[in-house]
Amino acid sequence: MAELSPCTDMAPVDDILGTYPREEASLIQVLQDVQRVYNYLPCEALTRVSEVLGVPLAKVFSVSTFYKAFSIEPQGRVTVKVCMGTACHIRGAPQLVDELTRTLGIAPGETSEDLEFTLKTVNCVGACAMAPVMIVGDAYHGNAMPAKVSSYLGKKGVTDEN
Amino acid sequence: MPRLTIDGKVVDVREGAYVLEAARKAGVEIPALCNHEALEPWGGCRLCMVDVTFEHWDGWYKAVAACLYPVAEGLIVETRTERVTNARKVVLDLLLARCPDTPLIQRLAEEHGITQTSFARNPEQTDCILCGLCTRVCDHLGISAISMVDRGIGREVAPPFKEPPPDCIGCLACAEICPTDHIDYTSTHSRREIWGKSFEMLRCKTCGKAHITVAQADFFADRNGVPRSYFETCDDCKRKAHADIFERLGTGP
Numbered sequence A: 001m002a003e004l005s006p007c008t009d010m011a012p013v014d015d016i017l018g019t020y021p022r023e024e025a026s027l028i029q030v031l032q033d034v035q036r037v038y039n040y041l042p043c044e045a046l047t048r049v050s051e052v053l054g055v056p057l058a059k060v061f062s063v064s065t066f067y068k069a070f071s072i073e074p075q076g077r078v079t080v081k082v083c084m085g086t087a088c089h090i091r092g093a094p095q096l097v098d099e100l101t102r103t104l105g106i107a108p109g110e111t112s113e114d115l116e117f118t119l120k121t122v123n124c125v126g127a128c129a130m131a132p133v134m135i136v137g138d139a140y141h142g143n144a145m146p147a148k149v150s151s152y153l154g155k156k157g158v159t160d161e162n
Numbered sequence B: 001m002p003r004l005t006i007d008g009k010v011v012d013v014r015e016g017a018y019v020l021e022a023a024r025k026a027g028v029e030i031p032a033l034c035n036h037e038a039l040e041p042w043g044g045c046r047l048c049m050v051d052v053t054f055e056h057w058d059g060w061y062k063a064v065a066a067c068l069y070p071v072a073e074g075l076i077v078e079t080r081t082e083r084v085t086n087a088r089k090v091v092l093d094l095l096l097a098r099c100p101d102t103p104l105i106q107r108l109a110e111e112h113g114i115t116q117t118s119f120a121r122n123p124e125q126t127d128c129i130l131c132g133l134c135t136r137v138c139d140h141l142g143i144s145a146i147s148m149v150d151r152g153i154g155r156e157v158a159p160p161f162k163e164p165p166p167d168c169i170g171c172l173a174c175a176e177i178c179p180t181d182h183i184d185y186t187s188t189h190s191r192r193e194i195w196g197k198s199f200e201m202l203r204c205k206t207c208g209k210a211h212i213t214v215a216q217a218d219f220f221a222d223r224n225g226v227p228r229s230y231f232e233t234c235d236d237c238k239r240k241a242h243a244d245i246f247e248r249l250g251t252g253p
Ligand code: SF4
Pocket: B127, B128, B129, B130, B131, B132, B133, B134, B135, B157, B174, B177, B178, B179, B180, B181, B182, B183
């Protein structure tokens, strides 16, 4: 959906707003839907949400920056997550991050200029037995190896190097 | 009127009050940073921790935030137990790590025997203790121009998008309520600047004092249906005018 030109096309926001009651209680659901469509929360969208739901813009911004599920910066088409939980950490997650940073030219929390990848670190994804784990989009890669990082970036499905 | 005991002192306090208010009435001092009598209690700073118990709790105590704990008949409050002091010390130790150069925090910490934080000093200088008084007073006035932004160590008070806040009317309520004077502003006869926004001042028709911003007058005239002319003179001059009338009435025929 990154092809949308978010700063001009607000029609999806109005569609989303049309499906919820115009009240403060709808805020999080509306923001979740907006995040899903644009892959981030464009500032124009937040202003529109504030006006239509009658919630002060400062409140909307506060909520938008509080939850990790929301982002106010454009996100890459694919999110790459490296687990930094205890098990993954001791089994080499930092090396995975280093390799990804080298390959993609971005640090954790950043998005590549072509808006293709966003790199994130997360804490324990519940697959410690296959530590270290990295996730590209929806694809989980267990026992991940720094040398294979480039190949994971293009892969779908689940892989386990063991 | 519930009757409670605070550090051995018996006090009657109004129904619906919280322990902090009762303690003040009893003359017992409890440090509190995020509380203000004009605002709903929030329980954010945790400095006001006290121990509470009842006769029938058989010696059990519960640690609660005094600003948020409702009074009740027979409640027994202890504000100086070792547990309470330790809880406060932890809060102050953490606050001192966050705001090592903030006089208010230095003073409170020192009063509790802490001259240096046992945690790592915050490398980013700030006086903001995140007490939320500024954002809550802004909400309370029905303006909500600023809010808490981000979470964790990145949390801060800021306007939306960290840009000059569209809803701000330059009332200075946030800067005035801030216990650490963290919020910068300048105010002269002609202009006031706060949160990166610049306001034109309204000067009193009688004495010439720049008493409020034009935006404030517009906001309150519009919202409260007060005629705009009400704001043309400042509160001092209005009071004086009333006093003159009373004086004339008093010395009249
Ligand atoms: S700016 Fe002042 S009032 Fe606002 S949260 Fe920080 S310390 Fe509290």
